[in-house]
Amino acid sequence: MAVDAPQIKSTSTEQCLKCKECGNEYPLEARFVCEQCFGPLEVQYDFGGLDVAEAKRKIQAGPQSIWRYSDFLPFEEQPKSVLATGMTPLIHATRLGAYLGGLKNVYIKNDAANPTHSFKDRVVSIAIAKARELGYDVIACASTGNLANAVAAHAAAAGLDSYVFIPTDLEEQKILATGVYGTELVGVKGNYDDVNRLCTELSAEYDWAFVNINMRPYYSEGSKTLAYEAIEQLGWEVPDRVVAPIASGSLFTKLFKGYNEWLDVGLVDGKTPIFHGAQATGCNPVATAFENGNDFCQPVKPDTIAKSLAIGNPADGPYALDVARGTGGSIEQVTDDEIRAGIKLLAHTTGVFTETAGGVTVASLKKLADRGEIDPDETVVVYITGEGLKTLDAARGTFEKYEIDPTVDAFNHFVPTPVTA
16 A cells, blocks of 8 residues: 655645756756766755745654655655655664764664665655656666665566666675566676666667666655754754765765755754765775865776675766865775674674675774764764665674583583673
8 A cells, every 4th residue: 555645735846957067957857967068967946935834844744754855855746655765763873982982972874774675765766756757667777786676676566567787796685685576687797887887778778767877866866865864863953974885976965965955945053064975995986086186086896895885987976075075074995894894893882784885884984983083072973774684795704603512511611601690
């Protein structure tokens, strides 16, 4: 049964698609690059007529999903979706903060609590709703794993055909968690950049909604809801710092957009958070550009256990650099061993088991704390974007398992003395 929003008339605030480079404007249709300069397009809103008090009331009275933010999403009316997405936990990670040197206000935004256990449920919900509005009945994507899961599941729930394109060497858990929904699963011999290039070509041949290609301007808007939710869950306060992973750079830049939209319209007071991005050293084009002072990202060939972040030629990399530099933040990079340690640290201190992307983010947070860059009283929101059960291999060898005979003597001989008898 579809999850309906309350019967509240939505005030349409979207205006057009606008090129991020030259400013050329287009109607709200299925397109993703500017015809004039080939720059990326994004949804441009006009919030001039927004009643801020009424918008806040509607948010608070809205459904426990991303559709509570419909006034800030690209739809005339509040859509319906079968799988309710969003309103995931914001955990006050006191033990993690204490481990990191007495940080009092570290919060984990755990988006593994979504229907397919990653933040991709947000962007797919938006993309499919817009695709249906525009008349598409086939959904497709290029994916490093989490997006594949989300597209397959949401398309199945909506009764739409889907095609999912992935690198052939993707983690088995993510392949199984995609194929089970009945999608047409296509493995491509190559890395994600090869898959994305193929899908871009196919989008010109087939009248399909490729969620992260011809639907990308709408798809990417779903990431803003992670900023909105954090503000709400912090009691309508803006955090001092944000730490988030970077793959294409879209999530990072849309978080920035989300925080600033609510600041600009006056829903909250304060200033833009300091933004810290997180990459793996095995796929670090944005981190390298940041370190070298470049305003462009040199493509790399990915080689990291963090496959969900393994985009060697990030489309939004230059914009991610602008966000980090403009807010006084940074782009961190961590090794595979540090990623595994980050997964373990988060699990040991919070009870949250994250996939490798979250290991990248937590390890980057630790680097910031070790350098003394975070004031103990600052509020820091750390974004965990996927579930650890999707990347089980990363947890192998990180803990010890005892094997004993079924006797008390055997237990006492092999296992350390219990804390309590």
